[in-house]
Amino acid sequence: MRLKGFVYAACVGMVLMTVPTLAHHSTAMYNMANPVTVTGAVKRFEWTNPHAFIYLDVKNEKGEAVEWEIEMMSLNHLRSYGWMRSTVKAGDTISCTGGAAKSGKPAMLSSLIDLPDGRKIKS
């Protein structure tokens, strides 16, 4: 796997992952059936509609930083999960779990984020 050690491929219960999701657009470009987790340092947090984005520096197996584009839900959903524009900030180390882009581009639609203090929050 390209980012072995940093990306944990998921392998169970995947049929349940195929329910239509509530994104503003189709999620066909993301591999929602096999969620992965990436961990890295937040470069930037875009608190915007129709989706919020986090840009995350994730180290690959060579130790090089690869920028992942983490797509999240729209602000109304994030607010309903308890998010604020200050929930994450540049420099925070977080883990994002979701479906990675099928093209192999370092991008994902995240459904869960582990925050620096150990809190887990839907995304």
Place this chain on the structure above:
Amino acid sequence: MTHHVRTIRAAALAAALLSFIPPAFGQTPAAPPAQGAPPPGPSGAIQRRAAPPARILDFKAEPSSIRPGESATLIWATENPNAITIEPDLGRAAPRGSRRVTPAATTTYTLSVTGPNGTETRSVTVTVVGTSPAVAKAAGSAASVKKDIPRTADGKPDLSGVYGYGAGGRGAPPPGASGLPTTPTLKPGAENYKVVRAADDTGQYAGCLPPGIPQTFFVPYYMQIVQAPTHVVIAHEYLNLFRIIPTDGRPHPLDPDPSWMGNPVARWEGDTLVVDSIGFNDKTEISGYRHTEALHVVERFQRIDYGTLQYDVTIEDPNVFAGPWAIRRTFPLLPEYDRIEEFVCENNREYKDLFDKK
């Protein structure tokens, strides 16, 4: 922890999360199971345990001590909630917020947050100097008290409020009140009005253009109704679309310009607000079908109880459909919100480079 265990735990967590996401937005087809994917493993119970817990981050009163007649502000923050209440008096609450309270006597407020992990509570006391603690009311909580449907000065049901997107998004809708079919039949020769999407088409909402009527009601965003004596305003958080609808029974203008949201006029039929719209452009879809500028939509809004708005819509287009058909949805009142939010599509994407290139 072994790598394997971490893998499974992450997967189960993600699966559980997505299984909690309510379906509502569009007709995104379910993808086929991944090649070689094992059968569903964890039971629903296991998955619920794996979802992130609801929790209270903060609950405080400022100031915590007041004199009689003064006010204090309750401030709270929660995460991953399914339901939140503050008792006594306040009832349902937003995930984060603040409310001014003016208790007559010393009162202990309890914030309850329910999530997949059960219910967590935290209490704060607002001391009113010189009073005894208020005795808890026996009549039930603010959240559970049965309320009458409010009415305006002219006796009409007051539809005003913020509503959620709630029920009816998944599966076959219940039969419309009219007894009409709930799916359309295409007129012979109109087969190409059924939408067929390419694999890398991200859907009708991806362009951030107005979904039209009724589809704007089927996106997972709140909407707000503001009712005045001569008009009703229906505002949607999604794209901040709005309609200002006269309710005095006036006819449509002659030959209105085709528009995304149509030309609506309304009248009351008893306690039901009936909105009749023509003047649509042909750029939107309804439940997977395109239409022409001859589209005619009749919406019936009825507040069937304090907390529920029923929405019955009848769709006609003589160029496309063999006859009228109907959709019903119900939208929950959200008393914990007093307005919808700004929504600007400033960060919309094309996503073309994310699709599988094979």
